[in-house]
Amino acid sequence: MTDTPTKDRLIMTAARLFRQKGYHGVGVAEILALSKTPKGSLYHHFPNGKPDLAVAAADWASAGLLRIIDDAFGPATDFTDGATTLCYKLAKFFDISGGWDGCPVSSILLDGPENDLFRDKVAACIEDWTARVVQHGTRLGLTPGQAAAQAELLMLGIQGAWVMARARRSSDELRKLPARLY
Amino acid sequence: MTDTPTKDRLIMTAARLFRQKGYHGVGVAEILALSKTPKGSLYHHFPNGKPDLAVAAADWASAGLLRIIDDAFGPATDFTDGATTLCYKLAKFFDISGGWDGCPVSSILLDGPENDLFRDKVAACIEDWTARVVQHGTRLGLTPGQAAAQAELLMLGIQGAWVMARARRSSDELRKLPARLY
DNA sequence: GCATGACTGGACCAATCGGTCTAGAGCCCC
């Protein structure tokens, strides 16, 4: 991480901290200290400061989640198989990030300022994920209607299970999701 | 509200604001201004200040949710009927609180300080709700095993739908939940 | 070698944060 470009280092550190404590729970100073970055660099790369950085962090995290979706559904034999793998991968992701951190996007953006930019972005990210799952669904033989319904249910279930996992501090909530849904 | 006792006024105002912007997103000054309460009163009723008030607000909100659960399942003819009514009631609750605010407990406590008291309390509240739903389930003819599974699924679904409702800024996410689950 | 850009380093700022403290208002009981 020490040789990571400054901008990326800021984004990754910010994403981690925001997921742990929410947008308002993290001070700029803390991000700077943890990423060993001086203040000047932050406001060079993100002229609008904290909000800019938060959006960038959410974007980066959202892209990561899209990759996880692809990894889970890529080798899947049917939709349920892919969905199950996805839940297990997310459970592992939850564990390695400390067994507490929230869903990147909802943690960063739902807790953010009362700003339309933030609120629109949450919706956009969720739409991206859903669309990707729909895509995999149709590829795996579902009709467009079935795929849409299944994708909605899965995204909803994951968000719910993620909240439960935080509350109970156990990634098993995510692992148990497929059994509950299917 | 003007004739409400000071302590209750503080709790209700705090609950509303915390649901909107999360624990760290709300300053003590804002709660005081909106509830027209001087600082001294806050630290008289809640010697530990903001954290104390947040826990009291979460408790109060949690009790309110228990009442909503009872209202929904009380006159229900079977479990699915009760669950559907509950979702509709929550959708209305979501709308009248401005179409943005989160689930009281997860908004207040999941975003709170990295404090075991806060984290344990989220879990306790969710356990309370689940237990109450289980109780209604068995009363409506489900076996204990069925009731537990159905209650878990319903709580998970509600949390998920609530996140989706915030992201899409539409209470319909909550209303559509029963159709998705059953 | 020198000029020009991107980037770093950190001093500095006003505003806000949560919290403390004390003076006194209002009420009840003796």
Add this chain to the structure above:
DNA sequence: GGGGCTCTAGACCGATTGGTCCAGTCATGC
């Protein structure tokens, strides 16, 4: 009517907040 309590009212505090600003560093082009 006075002693003692709960509660209100708000001035005040040090710490931290996000943000600005500029001098200095460095690599790259000429």
